[in-house]
Amino acid sequence: MTAAILDGKKLAKQIRDELRDEVADFIENNAEVPTLAAILVGNDSGSEVYVRNKVTGCEQVGMQSRMYRLPAETSQDELLSLIAKLNKAKDEPVHGILVQLPLPKQIDVTRILPAVSPLKDVDGFHPENVGRLVQGKPRFLPCTPFGIQQLLVRNKIEIAGRHVVVVGRSDTVGKPMALMLMQRGLGGDATVTVCHSKTNNLPEITRQADILIVAIGQPKFITAPMVKPGAVVIDVGIHRTGKGLVGDVDFSGVSRVAGHITPVPGGVGPLTVTMLLVNTLAAARLLH
Numbered sequence: 001m002t003a004a005i006l007d008g009k010k011l012a013k014q015i016r017d018e019l020r021d022e023v024a025d026f027i028e029n030n031a032e033v034p035t036l037a038a039i040l041v042g043n044d045s046g047s048e049v050y051v052r053n054k055v056t057g058c059e060q061v062g063m064q065s066r067m068y069r070l071p072a073e074t075s076q077d078e079l080l081s082l083i084a085k086l087n088k089a090k091d092e093p094v095h096g097i098l099v100q101l102p103l104p105k106q107i108d109v110t111r112i113l114p115a116v117s118p119l120k121d122v123d124g125f126h127p128e129n130v131g132r133l134v135q136g137k138p139r140f141l142p143c144t145p146f147g148i149q150q151l152l153v154r155n156k157i158e159i160a161g162r163h164v165v166v167v168g169r170s171d172t173v174g175k176p177m178a179l180m181l182m183q184r185g186l187g188g189d190a191t192v193t194v195c196h197s198k199t200n201n202l203p204e205i206t207r208q209a210d211i212l213i214v215a216i217g218q219p220k221f222i223t224a225p226m227v228k229p230g231a232v233v234i235d236v237g238i239h240r241t242g243k244g245l246v247g248d249v250d251f252s253g254v255s256r257v258a259g260h261i262t263p264v265p266g267g268v269g270p271l272t273v274t275m276l277l278v279n280t281l282a283a284a285r286l287l288h
């Protein structure tokens, strides 16, 4: 068997095409351009690329963005005061605010995420928005899980009733992904198992997955024997190596057993950025 590629780049382009029309409508009806504020603290090279992808994405769909670059030695209070200013943003509109992660170590992320207005929290990381997701009334869905859910739904991959195994339990990907897929209704109704670095007999569990979602942060961690023949494999990992980007999945081995697989690059990544744009338009609507 050789797996069908789930093309995230192509779907991202399609969703951006849809968004461009919706953004144009919004501007016509509200005389205001949906605007994203992106805060980058320090100069981590990955983060630089990610923020640039987001700014470029805004341009592509006709939204505005403002980038706030703070030096690596910025204090927590300095960051909090910029966020407070953007929360208000009276004279010039800011509809969505994102603080690029990870943050330098002098800043406690658990102090920063609750400081972003929950109505502008386009990453969906504010505790109120996390709580809403848990209770089945989401406001902003976290971008990576949102993108993965769209990839499955729009490729007509059955989710309801199937066994999804999520490998990784981060607050940004694994945890919200599990919640979204176990939710009732479209894009949900799955049976979800969450595994992580301390799970015993991991291959025994991953082999039971109809849909295997991997966000464990270790290059080529999932190998062919860990995958059930015909399974759908979603690779969230991104690792820079001498031979380019690789994911958490050993693509060449796993694509021989899986039914569907996402590539790296061009799989989940472009969708993560695109769902941020979707959330920014949603934030602009929320504030009108």
Ligand code: BQF
Binding pocket: 049, 050, 051, 053, 054, 101, 102, 238, 264, 265, 266, 267, 268, 269, 270, 271, 272, 273
């Ligand atoms: C692609 C991210 C880890 C930690 C913080 C396109 C992106 C990546 C890959 C991108 C990511 C990863 C982002 C590709 C944003 C995804 O073509 O494969 C886009 O920009 N991402 C982030 O903002 O923070 C992260 C991963």
